[in-house]
Amino acid sequence: MLLDEIIDILSDSKGSLTDALLKTKVLLHTIGKKDLATWVTHELTGYPEPTALPSYRIASSEVRGHVVSFRWQQTDAALPIQHLKPEQIKQLTTAPIMNSIESIEEAVRSYRAKGGGLRLNLSPEFSTLFNEALAAGVQVNSAWSQINMLDVENILSEVRSRLLDFALELRDAVGADVSAHELRNKAAEVDAGRMFKAAIYGGTNTLVMGSQGVQSINVSNNAGDLEGLAKALSTLGIAPQELDQLKHAVKDDEASGKVPNVSDGKTGHWYTKTLKEAGKGVLKAGVDVAAATIVKAIQAYSGTMS
Secondary structure, eight states, X not given: OHHHHHHHHHHSTTSOHHHHHHHHHHHHHHTTXXXXXXXHHHHHHOOSSGGGOOGGGEEEEEEEEEEEOSSOEEEXXXXXXXXXXXXXXXXXXXXXXXXXXXXXXXXXXXXXXXXXXXXXXXXXXXXXXXXXXXXXXXEEEEEEEEEOHHHHHHHHHHHHHHHHHHHHHHHHHHOTTOOHHHHHHHHHHTTHHHHHHHXXXXXXXXXXXTTEEBOOOOOOOOTTOHHHHHHHHHTTTOOHHHHHHHHHHHHHHXXXXXXXXXXXXXXXXXXXXXXXXXXXXXXXXXXXXHHHHHHHHHHHHHTOOO
């Protein structure tokens, strides 16, 4: 049975996650839950934008560089960053891993065999910022963020563990001997959709339509209308006190001259915290829907929607 094949692959530490995900996509279509395949597709092909990333795909990183002076050079030196702005430090020390699972598996294999790991080259203007904290006559020729490969390996562990939790729970619910013909009806009876969301996103959705959670929410709010922004996001089931915190975050960012967005500032901090709540099943929608809805609403408010 397809479900057993998925479990066998995931139970083997050397089993290909790409193969397991492909089979899971087939399984979701087989049981009539192809609408749940967004997460599987993103893991297979890579994520389209950082705002869609699950928290386990945010890795830590260290800023390194090629430093030279008149008398010496260091080709891989740790660079000073404490003099930079908090948002710059955050940008330099966190790395969104948007790659496909296959490329991550290959990167981990290469790292284990040869060392090195992944790194993100930084634009030349950062070199000038680093030079400000160095001694006279010392400068940075090039700089990069060296990604923590333990965090990258953890991505594989997270995906394997979450997918295995779903597969095992579904097999326990439908029975080990169920035929392929019976699987779809059995999966509907035990609400496989809720099982999938609980295993993958870390919790169950609180609002259920039939046997499926909320799949999309339309938002309509205008630029500069803070109350309209809060009202639009209330459809996600965000608590009033959390919406009040968003209002304060947006006002604080605007007062400091920032355009409110989900990438940084107090609005960005609120966004990250709210997605964690979505992952726990507190909201009326899963992480994917919550992320897309919040991004669109804040872009509409700030007038940056393309």
